[in-house]
Amino acid sequence: MKFLSRLFGRGEDPQIQAAIAKIKMIQDNEQAQNMMLNDYMLAEIAKNPECDVIPGSEGKFGYSPSNPIPVNGAIGELAYLSKLRTLNGERLFFHRIGSVANAIDKFEAVTFSGSEWFVLYLNMYFPRRSRQAPEGLTLSSEPCCFTGFTQRCENFPLDFIDVKVANSGNGLNAAYAPISLVQPYLENGTFDRPATP
Template sequence: MKFLSKIFGGGEAKRDDAALRAAFDRIQRILEDEDFQLEMVNPAIRDMLKTAPAYDKKPGGTGEFGYSETNPVPVNGPIGELAYLSRLEAGPGKRLMFHRLGSLDTLDVFEAVTFDGSQWFILYLDMYHSKRSKLAPEGLHFTSEVPQFSGFHTYCKGFPYDFIEMKGAEQSSDLSFAYIPISKVSRYLEERVFNRPLAHKAKLELLEPRLSRFIA
């Protein structure tokens, strides 16, 4: 998104209002517009996603919605995964940071933690749909804040302490300016509040050998 870099990069005393509005409109579409999110997907799977079934919950799914691989959250492609997870919170001020642990067949598996480090989750998403679910997993709901992205579709080795580094790696992508400001989480990163509970670690250990992982 080269034109955005010029607009937001500083160095010019005045910026073109029309270009600025266009930049914000594009960011808003990346965050909100499900059809536009599909247009950003690799053409190899874009047409398939556009014609894929859309529903809030898998028909016949079993187990806890979003927490079970037999009842994953349906979403619209990889950008849809970012948009969905970035909307979730466990309570006021407790939105989620997240990263993709890997995949189980056609499902993507994400690890997430609240901004304050108090709650950890493993979530299962199925990105092969044309729309994203309007339902939230038990114990979570959708934030009223601007849903800027707060996680990554790649594996983060130092999660979540490498959040700043990973966000920096997005600088050359179309998604860069759709991310939350570092100030939203810097306090908690500096205070080193993120410690995985033993039960959560046990789940990860059981899951790890089954995952296919592609590290960007």
């Protein structure tokens, strides 16, 4: 992970290596993510199968609330959406804009350049993240720094840095994209939101 090397250097210091391993675990290890869930969430995800597409779903995968993307909790939402790429390899900023029937989370996402906008639906009550990407997108195979939030951002995506700083005490801050990575995109992107999702 290049950003971790830039952030911590390539040293062999055991504390630095342990910090990097912990960040990667939070970003990508589903079992470790599930261990961070409360008892209620653990009981709920235990009711559902490991799957890429929820059995019996209808509609366009990920783009329809009747065919949401299965993921493992709120951290699973962060991990999954942070791995999404356009077919050209561009990353996405995202934030949660609501829910459907108290079970399906609705996210708004935009490419780092602002050229493409998406509305995606996720169901966080599953034991693991889907390995399938919605049509027109791909999934990175590498652990990825988080590039969005499970809360609504009032000035999305331009308030990414402010929201990251405001959430710095939640224990996930080190797993987020560093400000130095996202700031050039926020300053140079053209974020003209289409009609309200």
